[in-house]
Each structure stands twice: as structure tokens, then as C-alpha cells.
Amino acid sequence: MINYLYQEQNWKTELSNLITDPNELLDELSLSKDQLLSGSILASEAFKLRVPRSFVQKIKKGDAYDPLLLQILPHHLELEEHAGYVVDPLGEEEANQLPGVLHKYKSRFLLTLTGACAVHCRYCFRRHFPYQENLPKNQDWENIKQYIEARPEINEIILSGGDPLTLTNQKLSIWLKRIESIEQIKILRIHSRTPIVLPSRIDNEFTYLLKNSRLRIILVLHCNHENELDDFTVSQLKSLIHPNIMMFNQSVILKGVNDSAQTLVNLSYRLFDAHIIPYYLHVLDKVKGAHHFDLDSEYIESIYTEVLANLPGYLVPKLVREIAGERNKTPIYGNSMA
Ligand SMILES: *Cc1c(COP(=O)(O)O)cnc(C)c1O
Ligand code: SF4
Secondary structure (H helix, E strand, O other), X not given: OOOOOEOHHHHHHHHOOOEOOHHHHHHHOOOOHHHHHHHHHHHHHHOOOOEOHHHHOOOOOOOOOOOOHHHHOOOHHHHOOOOOOEOOOOOOOOOEEEOOEEEEEOOEEEEEOOOOOOOOOOOOOOOOOOHHHOOOOHHHHHHHHHHHHOOOOOOEEEEEOOOHHHOOHHHHHHHHHHHHOOOOOOEEEXXXXXXXXXXXXXXXXXXXXXXXXXXXXXXXXXXXXXXXXXXXXXXXHHOOOEOOEEEEXXXXXXXXXXXXXXXXXXXXXXXXXXXXXXXXXXXXXOEOOOHHHOOOHHHHHHHHHHXXXXXXXXXXXXXXXXXXXXXXXXEOOOHHHO
16 A cells, blocks of 8 residues: 555645644643743744644654754744844845845755745744745746746756745646756755654645656755654655666754754755755744844854764764855855865
8 A cells, every 4th residue: 555645635734724723732741831921922922833634743742952842843942132133134035136036156046936935934034025026927937937047057947935844735737837848957955844743645636746856856955863764754755766867864953952963964864864964954043032043153063073074074064154245155164165
């Protein structure tokens, strides 16, 4: 029986039945509400709790410090103000050329088709970004196309978000056809956390779409801890193995979640089990509300040194920071050797 190949119905049902109430989440995880509930309710007013039930099942019951829980439970510390932690740390509003288009780097640009995500990650640098005002409509496609054709150096489009895999297959296939119709585009990249938090999203039709595109497909997943990759998630991801598709992962180094060399080493090996190559390890962007996830840069470098010493080179993600105005992500470790 091929139980790993899903139908759209399954994940749509899951997506319409997320946990959004902190009270329910704490009940589900048998956690004491005394310390967590009131702060969680307050913090969720600024950025709502949103998590698929299948992700909650990966969280250990009764453990308020579970590394997966910390990523999704609203916390009163988010409400603290800290100098230097701002609403738009990357100046993205300025890089916005056309509705949905965020073009900062030469050969490739981000195309945002939805502001929605399957999960709300508390550290997310886009938590304040005004997506809803900025999504491309069907009639914007002609302008986007002209924008690309006027810039022959563009050969790759990155669907980013929000999370593009919250869109239906039908909508995705419409955009895929549009992108395929521009000859200079060779690569379609999809940045998504959805397959990690809602693995049933990898359904028959989606795998068919990717495997039959004329474009090279790069799927960049977002996973921060090996516990996010349970057996079901890994088998779903493996259903995407195909000569036309490459899978990479980006993580953010987060205090309390994955701030140890052993955790990062385990994550790399687990990703490898799923045929995913670690790509980036991002240092947190200084976004308002995420200060409690941040780590001292010397500490990060000491962890990274250990990671380098304990993994084969192909399983070491590049440690990078995004600096507003730079032409690429900035490597942090060993920068002087570049
Ligand atoms: C990260 C990012 C990309 C992709 O950069 P790569 O280094 O190719 O992964 C493209 N555009 C923007 C705006 C980005 O932030
Ligand atoms: S899925 Fe990605 S874009 Fe969405 S909240 Fe999480 S980190 Fe942010």
C-alpha cells in the first residue's frame, strides 16, 4: 500500500483545522497554564498562534522547554521592547519592485503569492510584513513578465512567502505554467516550511507537478530540529526524490531550540536520511519580538566550529546573516578566507 502518497483533501482538512487557541494547545500538551497561559494569550494578539495538529504531535507532552514548542507557543517575552529589534530589519518594504516581487539579488528574485503560512514561527522576521497589500493578482503577471524579460540576468524565480505551499495545487500549477512560459527562467525554487509542519501537503498532484516541469526544481525546506522529522515526514519528503528535484534545508539558530553543536549535527544527519542537504544556518534577524531567541555571536561561532569538526563537509550548512543592502547573504564564519 502506498500510504505516503496523499490526496489534496487530507491536508486541506488539516489546514482548516489548525490549533489557534493557546488554551487548547496547553491542554493538548498537558502543560500547566499558571505560568504560560496569560502571556501566551497576550503575545498571540500581536501574532496569532497557528500550528497544525500533526506538528503538535511531534512535541513532547509536559515539557515546557520542548524545542518544537518554543518555536510556536506565543510567549510574554515577545512583548518586551529591545533596542535594535525592529519591525522590518531587512528593509524589505523598500526592495519591493512590483506586487509580490522582492528583487534584491542579481539572478533571482522572490515572488510572494500568499501571505499565509501553515504555522506561525515566533522568531519569524516577516511577522510584521504587510503582505496582504502586496500580493500579485492575475493581471499583474504581464508586468512581472516584462520586468523579467527586461533583465536577462534573471534565470531563477523563488516562490517564497508567506508559504507558497499553503496554495492549492491548482493555483500553483497556474503560476508554474506562467513561469515555464518564460524561456530565460531555468530554475524554480520553492521556499517552504509546510512539508515539515504539514507533511501531508506532499500529495500526488504536487509531486506530479514538480516531476513533470521543464524547470529544474529546488525545494528549500525550513527545519530547525531533528524532532521535526519523524518517520512519516521523512517518507513524505522521500516521495519527492526525482532527477528533476533537489532538496535543501535552511535553519535559524535559535536559543533553546538548536543552540548546541550536537543538536545541529543530529539535524544534518536526519536531513540526510530524507535526502535533504543542509544549505543555510541563519543567524536570527533582529526582529521586534524575537530578542529572546537571539544568541551572542561568539557563542554561535564556537558552536559552529564544533559542527565543522563533527560533520563531513557536505552536511555543514553555511552560517550566514542577511545584511540589508548586501548583494548576497553574508557568510559569517571564515569570512576573511573568502
Ligand atoms: C535569501 C534570499 C534569496 C536567495 O538567496 P540564495 O543565497 O540564492 O539562497 C533571494 N532573494 C532574497 C530577497 C533573499 O532574501
Ligand atoms: S513558515 Fe516561514 S514565513 Fe511562515 S512564519 Fe514560519 S518562518 Fe515565517
